[in-house]
Amino acid sequence: MNAIDGAGKNHPIEMDRAPKKPSKRLVGIDAARGLALVGMMATHLLPAWNEDTGEATLSWILFSGNAAALFAMLAGVGLALSTGGRNPHQGKRLTADRAGIAVRAVLITFVGLWIGTLMSEEPPAYNILIYYGMFFLLAIPFLRLGPKALFVLAGAFGLLAPLLMQNLLDVLPEWSSYNPTLGTVLSEPGGTLSQLLLTGSYPALPYMTYLLAGMAIGRLDLRRIKTQITLLAAGVGVAVLAHVTSYILLYGLGGYQRLLDSSRVSEEKLVEILTWGPDSLPTSTPWWLAITTPHADTPLSLAASLGVSMAALGAFLLIARKAGDWLLPLTAMGVMTLTLYTAHLVALSFEIHYDRPYLWYLIHLVVAAVFALVWYLNLGKGPLERAIGYGVTGARRIVMGGSSGRTDFGA
Template identity: 75%
Template structure:
């Protein structure tokens, strides 16, 4: 979702306007950061995760695995906060209209995600985040009037509580059958799909509320103030460093690594692989597994590490945009229509023609996405899917508001 000047405070020098089709100024750094998240998701889908010669993790894996999805979810929270009043949350009927619009947005994004699920093969080239996104939005609705401090506290509670709940229930929750659920999957396996979307899937909603609620808290701050932007960057870097340092101390200073070896009956080589790539199914034999920071394991420290990277990226882009926002146009344009581009990217992947030349196909996907986004944005503004969903959201809000003409824009989907 995208911030307007009316939602995010007064304009400041250095905030660059690059969209000729909109009368309100945007926080370019937010859109550009969303574009980076999209490029990172493409990288995790297309580029190799390990070096075939050395077996080591590639740079793209270390930079983007887990972190790109975290940035997506963080920015979803920022957008929700900005579209519901920013520093001054809407109240009364207007907030009720916001809730209705967000519910409609969640349903429509989930429908797109379920449709993509019908296109993906059984062993998919990518895991689709869109259906999880719909759940994120629905879970966020009760938090829309909460202030930044309580949003940050709530995020911390989810960061600790959701992983504990996940590990304690893994042995009793039903197994799910599809990495990318379709409508047929939901109807045939409602309980396994629900547990997948909430706790055990690729982007589990309860754990990802850590990112979403933190983003909502950030969106309730004055994001045009340079001091706020610096604090987001510094705190983000600090959280990431502290998470990795804490994990290192627990594993190698306090005996956690040895406990994992003994309790799980693993070879050293296998454990090292699991600490890099993640275990094949999260182990429940010891709570020491919650001390790792491996991407997509969704432990408290893994969530904190990715959250810190995401906050650092957002703070950096907000600061950079004050000076060179116009140069961020490729990222900005993609960030304004990530739902359209991400959907097209997944549809293209479903044909499975990219495996032989991953770097070439990454350049093609990213280049076509940037070129299309810039051409469309500079001439037409919001992307095609964003427009369709925007009309539905506007209609829902008008119904609640009784057809009031003054209906603030809800922002673009991702």
């Protein structure tokens, strides 16, 4: 139940340009994006718990919440790199960037809405693409900012969006479909908007924490080994601090008992919620904001997944310095994540994978890796990335007066 932008013009989802000069690309970013896709496939296909022990499986522990966070953070890195990197575009080029990103958002949203028509009422996966469109639109006002301002804004969204979500949850209009279609948007505009912003599977306002942090990271010098080590160390530190803080609040300062008293559920049920997460963030007490359960979208759960994402990116950037060629399968998948993720969801919509999840996970993984390698080595960017790239380039040319005005900063 999870899901996808990456560096340069790629995005877990937006990858829209060919790898023209491999030496210019930060292949560690592509590889990290490939890992996010692998993790998303795992959360969609593999069991979340061990049937014998009832405990969470390793794939759930590693990827639930973290894969989607990594995708969103890398989307921010991609936005930053494609809009000037360390020197944000200004003037007409910035206007062209904004036009291109708006077009990208619309096109990705329509792909997501089409996928919604293929899914059942109880879908095998929750589609992140429609949320990506909202991510991009919300990011447009922040494109000219530097890393410090972006990090501050990421923190602000991480603190304020969960508060807003918890306080408005009981008054916002309800939505009817996990995977909205165009018909859903037209018949339930208010419910769909609240779903995309605050109440859905990947609500855009809390997820701006990942996107803006990624944009801040993309404004740094990611080729410096000092930056890469700092990302790794800071990511580990943020993740550990988030979990330690949650533990102290819940079990040292009485939060667990407050949750038990306010929720009016059994202790067994509360433990289940703290392991697997609530259907939506409960509103009975602010103490729910102290949990770090995947997809809870509390300040601490956002911080924990952001820390993991930063550490993963830092690790891949460091590995790629000496062993970039060994990352080629992940790199190839990371360069065309929109294509592969879309194909993955279409395959899931047939719902023939439930009886043999490990076999189907292997099939999805192998097919994605082989296709990505063959296509990438021969043609570069993926088919959907190419199609969306035409629309983005067209929008930029209109603004620039005939020239796309785009600089290939590499990934």
